[in-house]
Amino acid sequence: MATRQIILDTETTGLRHEDGNRILEIAAVEMIDRKLSAPDRHLHCYINPERDSEEGALNVHGLTTEFLADKPKFADIVDGFLNFVRGSELIIHNAPFDVGFLNMELERLGRGKITDYVSSIIDTLRDAKDMFPGKRNSLDALCDRFEIDRSGRTLHGALIDCELLAEVYLAMTRGQDSLLIDFAGGEQTSGADGAPRRQRKPLIVAALSDAEQSEHEAYLDGLDKAVKGQCLWRAINAPAGEAA
Structure with missing residues (x-):
């Protein structure tokens, strides 16, 4: 069965939903079996948060109250959003932040929590801290570490951040694939517990001339x-x- 993952990011009016801040942009990029889907299979929407952004947040995302005034409210997009992410595995950088805001918006509408709709959530910030302890692990820092071009990212935007995070996630987890032999290139056997095992090909050792x-x-x-x-x-x- 194909693995469906959604790389997700939000932009908000401020840092704390406890202070009444709201989501004003959501992007969700679909990935099937580690391959990004076509752009028409992605979700991206601006949202009228029904309040102004805090100055610090506005400097980050640049989405003004005037620009968002005629955009749909979260209640208007919630069904389409939940249908899009339903049953998937979410990939989020600093997941507690986005999950906290999503849960707040859903609870305002009596729709439960985001974990009621998805299979699991991967926090790439937590994974990056485990992989690179003591180093900067912001999205920008990880892009630089993995030599991912972020020249088009002048302001934080949910969609471009999702696209960059998809590349970062694939780079962070690429080693997992290299440990597996494709079934087309090797035989499948069963272990003592009956579970499938991949038969590795013999290693080729090249001696120095x-x-x-x-x-x-x-x-x-x-x-x-x-x-x-x-x-x-x-x-x-x-x-x-x-x-x-």
């Missing part, structure tokens, strides 16, 4: 000379008596 070995030794000779006979690799490879 004589020319490559000579070039390697010459490099080590130069390195050893530069550090006045203290080359660690020479010490490791030397016979026990000579190394002592």
Whole structure:
């Protein structure tokens, strides 16, 4: 069965929904089996939040009260949004923030919580902190780390942030795929518990040619000379008596 994931982002009138702030933009980008769907399978809408944005938030997203005045309210788009994400796995950067706002909007309408409609939620910020402890793990920082072009991102926008996050998520999880052998390239067997197992192909070990070995030794000779006979690799490879 195909795996359906939705990369989701929101923009809001402020940082805390507890202070009465509201969602004013939602974007949701569909990904099936780690392949992004065509743009017509994405969801993107601006929302009239029925209040002004805080100054700090307005400086981030640039969506003015005047621009949003004729946009639909959350109640007008909630059915289409829930139908779009229903049953999927959500991928969100700093998920507690967006989930908190979504739950607030849904509860205002008596529609429960977002977890009532989706199978699970992945927080890429939490995963990035586990993967890169002690480093900056904002979306911009992760784009730079994975060499993802973000030159088109001058202001925060839900749709472009979703598209960038999709690339970041694929880059962060690419190693998981490399550990698996495609069934087309290997045999499927069953383990003792009856569960399917993928049969790995034998590893191919490529030995150095004589020319490559000579070039390697010459490099080590130069390195050893530069550090006045203290080359660690020479010490490791030397016979026990000579190394002592």
